[in-house]
Amino acid sequence: MSEMNQSETMIEVVDLHKRFKDLHVLNGVSTVVKRSEVVAIMGPSGSGKSTFLRCLNRLEEPTSGRIYIEGVDIMAPYIDINRVRTEIGMVFQSFNLFPHLTAIENIKLAPMSVRKISNKEATDRGMALLEKVGLVEKATVYPEQLSGGQQQRVAIARALAMQPQIMFFDEPTSALDPEMIGEVLDVMRNMAKEGMTMMVVSHEMGFIREAADRILFLADGLIVEDGTPDQIFNHSQHERTIEFLGKIL
Amino acid sequence: MAKLISSQTAVTGLSDLKSKIGHIPITRRNGFVYGFLSVLILYGFLLLPSRGPLGTIDLGRIALFCVLFLIWAMIIFTDELKSEKMKTAIVFSLFIVAGWLYYQYATARWGEMGFLFFNVEMIQKAWPTLVEGFWTTLFLAFGAAIMSTIVGLLLAVFRSFNNPVLNFFIIAYVDFFRAMPIIVLMMLIYYALPFMGISLSAIMSGILALGLNSSAYVSEIFRAGFLSIKKGQIEAAKALGLNGLQTMRLVILPQAFRVVIPPLVGNYVASAKDTALASSISIIELLKAGLSQKSLLANPSPLIFVTVLYLVMFLPLTRFSGYLEKKMKASQRQVRL
Numbered sequence: 001m002s003e004m005n006q007s008e009t010m011i012e013v014v015d016l017h018k019r020f021k022d023l024h025v026l027n028g029v030s031t032v033v034k035r036s037e038v039v040a041i042m043g044p045s046g047s048g049k050s051t052f053l054r055c056l057n058r059l060e061e062p063t064s065g066r067i068y069i070e071g072v073d074i075m076a077p078y079i080d081i082n083r084v085r086t087e088i089g090m091v092f093q094s095f096n097l098f099p100h101l102t103a104i105e106n107i108k109l110a111p112m113s114v115r116k117i118s119n120k121e122a123t124d125r126g127m128a129l130l131e132k133v134g135l136v137e138k139a140t141v142y143p144e145q146l147s148g149g150q151q152q153r154v155a156i157a158r159a160l161a162m163q164p165q166i167m168f169f170d171e172p173t174s175a176l177d178p179e180m181i182g183e184v185l186d187v188m189r190n191m192a193k194e195g196m197t198m199m200v201v202s203h204e205m206g207f208i209r210e211a212a213d214r215i216l217f218l219a220d221g222l223i224v225e226d227g228t229p230d231q232i233f234n235h236s237q238h239e240r241t242i243e244f245l246g247k248i249l
Numbered sequence: 250m251a252k253l254i255s256s257q258t259a260v261t262g263l264s265d266l267k268s269k270i271g272h273i274p275i276t277r278r279n280g281f282v283y284g285f286l287s288v289l290i291l292y293g294f295l296l297l298p299s300r301g302p303l304g305t306i307d308l309g310r311i312a313l314f315c316v317l318f319l320i321w322a323m324i325i326f327t328d329e330l331k332s333e334k335m336k337t338a339i340v341f342s343l344f345i346v347a348g349w350l351y352y353q354y355a356t357a358r359w360g361e362m363g364f365l366f367f368n369v370e371m372i373q374k375a376w377p378t379l380v381e382g383f384w385t386t387l388f389l390a391f392g393a394a395i396m397s398t399i400v401g402l403l404l405a406v407f408r409s410f411n412n413p414v415l416n417f418f419i420i421a422y423v424d425f426f427r428a429m430p431i432i433v434l435m436m437l438i439y440y441a442l443p444f445m446g447i448s449l450s451a452i453m454s455g456i457l458a459l460g461l462n463s464s465a466y467v468s469e470i471f472r473a474g475f476l477s478i479k480k481g482q483i484e485a486a487k488a489l490g491l492n493g494l495q496t497m498r499l500v501i502l503p504q505a506f507r508v509v510i511p512p513l514v515g516n517y518v519a520s521a522k523d524t525a526l527a528s529s530i531s532i533i534e535l536l537k538a539g540l541s542q543k544s545l546l547a548n549p550s551p552l553i554f555v556t557v558l559y560l561v562m563f564l565p566l567t568r569f570s571g572y573l574e575k576k577m578k579a580s581q582r583q584v585r586l
Contacts, residue, residue: 059484086490096485100503110489113499155485162489 016065043218089159149180375542382538390521396460401467474505
C-alpha cells in the first residue's frame with residue numbers, strides 16, 4: 001500500500017446514537033478508520049461494542065448519526081444497503097454458516113447470486129480462499145462436521161469471497177474452545193499483514209497487541225479512550241480502562 | 250463382632266423372605282387361580298344359556314360370567330410373581346372368550362357374512378363406479394394439496410414481512426378457515442355462492458373448500474418452519490449483501506423445507522382423508538361411489554371394499570409421516586451435538 005492509500009479514509013462515523021426503547025446503547029460515537037488500519041474495539045460487556053459494529057453495516061438501524069463508507073453516506077435514504085454490505089465482510093461470534101450447504105457452497109453462494117459470477121470462477125476463487133485458511137480438504141464437508149475453529153475459518157473465507165474492502169469481526173473467537181482460537185487468529189493476522197482494513201471486537205490481548213494499530217475503548221456507549229495498544233495497555237489514563245484491563249489480565 | 254453382625258443380617262434376611270412368602274395373598278396362590286379357572290369352566294357348561302332369544306335372567310348370567318372371568322384375568326395379570334408368558338396367555342384368552350361370547354349371543358347373521366360383506370360378484374359389478382370414485386378422490390386430494398401449498402406458502406412468506414396490516418388479514422384468514430368446518434365451507438361454496446352469481450362445479454367447490462381449509466394449516470406449518478431458522482442465518486445472508494428475495498430463496502426456504510416436510514406430509518394425509526366430505530355436495534368420490542353401489546345392489550360389499558381401499562391408501566401414509574417425524578427428530582439431535 002502506498003502512503004497516499006494509507007491515509008485514505010475508509011470509514012467515518014459521526015455522532016452515532018442507538019437506542020433500544022429506553023436503553024441508550026450508543027451515546028454519540030465518532031471515529032475515523034483509515035485504509036489498512038486494524039482497529040480493535042474493547043470494553044466491558046454491555047458497553048455497546050457489538051452494536052457499534054453492527055450499526056456500521058446497518059444490521060442494526062442507528063437511531064441517529066452519519067456513517068460514511070469510502071466517502072458514501074450509507075444513512076442516505078436512496079442508498080442501496082445491500083450494495084454497501086458487499087464491500088464489508090462480516091464474521092460473527094456464532095459463525096452462522098449455512099447448515100444446508102457445504103463449505104465451498106457456503107463460500108460460492110454470495111459471489112454467484114449477488115456478483116453474478118460463473119460457477120467455475122466462483123469455485124476457483126472459493127478453493128483459493130479455502131487454501132488460504134487451510135481447509136481445502138474440507139471443501140465438500142457440511143458445517144456440522146467441522147470443528148468450531150474450522151467453521152469460523154470457512155466463515156472468514158465466505159466473507160472474503162465477496163472481495164470486500166473492509167472486514168468486521170464480532171467476537172470471532174469467543175465461542176471457540178481455547179485450542180482452536182489460535183488457528184482463527186492466525187488467519188486474521190495474515191489478513192492484517194496483507195493490508196485489509198479491519199474492525200475487530202475482541203479481548204484477545206496477544207492478538208490485539210501484535211496486530212492492531214489502534215484500540216477503541218468503549219464504555220456506556222461512548223469511546224472513552226482511543227490510542228495505540230501500547231498507550232492503552234501500558235499508559236492508560238482512564239480509570240474505566242484501567243479497571244477493565246485489571247480484570248481481564 | 251463382625252461375625253455376629255453378619256449372622257444377624259442373615260437371620261433377618263431369612264425372616265424377610267419367610268414373611269414375604271407368608272404374605273402372598275390367598276387369591277394369588279396357584280391353587281386358587283386354577284381352582285377359580287375350573288369354576289369358570291363349570292359355570293360356562295352348566296349355567297350359560299344356550300343360543301336364541303335371551304331373557305333378563307339369561308343376560309344376568311352372561312354378565313356374571315364376564316365379571317368373574319375379568320376378575321380372574323386381572324388377578325393373574327396384576328400379579329408380579331406370575332410369568333410374562335402366562336400374562337400373554339391371559340390377554341389372548343380375553344380376546345377369545347369375548348369373541349366367543351359375541352359369536353354365541355349377538356344376533357348377527359354370521360352365516361351370511363361372506364355373501365353380505367365380501368361378495369366378490371357384487372364388488373365386480375360395482376367396480377367401474379368405484380374406480381371412477383377412486384380417481385375423483387385422488388383428484389380432490391391432489392388439487393387441495395397443490396392449492397394449499399401455494400396459498401399457504403405465500404401467506405407464510407407475507408407473514409414473515411411482519412407488516413401489521415398484512416398480518417391482521419393473514420391471521421384473520423387462518424383463524425377463519427381453521428375454525429370453519431370443511432363440510433359447512435363446501436356447502437356454502439356449492440349451495441350459497443350461486444345465489445351471488447358465482448357458480449362453481451361440484452368438484453371445484455370441493456377442491457376450493459379443502460384447499461382453503463388446508464392452506465390455513467399449511468401457512469402455520471411454514472411459519473413455524475421460518476421461525477425455526479436462527480436470526481444469525483438471516484444476518485449472515487444480509488451481511489453478504491443478499492437482498493430479501495435472495496435471502497428467502499437461498500437461505501431460509503431450503504432450511505425451512507427440511508423442517509416442514511414431516512408436518513406437511515401429515516397435513517396432506519389429513520386433507521386427503523377429508524375428501525370423503527365431498528360426498529355431501531354430490532361429488533361421486535370413493536365413499537359416495539361405494540354408498541351408491543351399496544344402495545343399487547342392496548349389498549354392503551362395495552362399501553366394505555371402499556373401507557379397505559381407504560385403509561390401504563392411508564395406513565402406509567400415516568406410517569410414513571410418523572417415520573419422517575422420527576427421522577427429523579433424530580437428525581435434529583445430531584445437529585445439536
